[in-house]
Amino acid sequence: MDRTERYLRAGLALYTAGEYHAAHDPWEHRWLELGADDAETGGADSPDRRLLQGLIQTAAAIHHARTGNWEGASGLAESARGYLGGLGATHRDVSLDPVRTFLATVAVTPEAAERDDPVAIDFDGTPVDAATEGFETVALCVEALVEEYDLDEATVGRAIEYGRADLDDGRASSPFVSLLVDLVGGGNRALVVKRLGDHVDRREHRESGVEGLFDVE
Structure with missing residues (x-):
């Protein structure tokens, strides 16, 4: 498992646990690292970085919907669709078509992200569960929760x-x-x-x- 996958899976495990706000922490950490790499090589955002940014904004849209910020949820859902739109049906083994369908709904009807269960984000066909993850992935999840809940x-x-x-x-x-x-x-x-x-x-x-x-x- 490379570094990007470890941080990706940590965020997905937090997302599966319903920790939509905390999920952004490992994703954002790796997104920033990849941004520095892109800047050094003079390249545009990599597909991995677009994936992470799309997932960050997906989780943020759900978080805002659940706090009643409909406008923020709608805008973030639309933005997340843009980041994920150029990727295939899967990227890094993350199933993206269901996520994009969910985001299209939330962009128009943000209440759906509060009323309904958020879309499951599958990795290689199943949601990521911390109970079946390696220790280093669990450690990243825990570090995010330390910050989230002080x-x-x-x-x-x-x-x-x-x-x-x-x-x-x-x-x-x-x-x-x-x-x-x-x-x-x-x-x-x-x-x-x-x-x-x-x-x-x-x-x-x-x-x-x-x-x-x-x-x-």
Whole structure:
């Protein structure tokens, strides 16, 4: 999986979880990186960048519709159609025809984005679910949610470090990994962060107790 796909899938996992505003964060991060690359080579926007911009504006249209900003939702839906219009039926394995159909409706009837379930954005035929994603994709989702909900950045950051270390050591049943997936899935995020904090405290206490065992005075 290359860098663009990782950020793309992270945003799609957040979108699938109903986090339409947070979904823009990984997409925008990679969109900005690709823009710098395009500027260096003197080229126009790449198809990957157009895809990401179209998805960002799709999620923004849904967000505005759900806050009652019909004009903003309609304008963003029309703009998103423009970015996605020059791409094929799929790009980067993302199914775009259903998205374009949805956007055409929202551009004319923005209330539809609030009244109806938003279009599922499929990757290789199915929506992206954080529960079945790799850890690095989940970590990107979590980082976006930390900013979205002002979660305890230090605790979550340490949990990501410990989860990554556990996987490197072959501990697939790491509580850090399972709780970080739960954090993306929704529910009581304050409780999930508290549980992560408890595990972080225990791990740090255990590691600090081991550090001095072999010191020689």
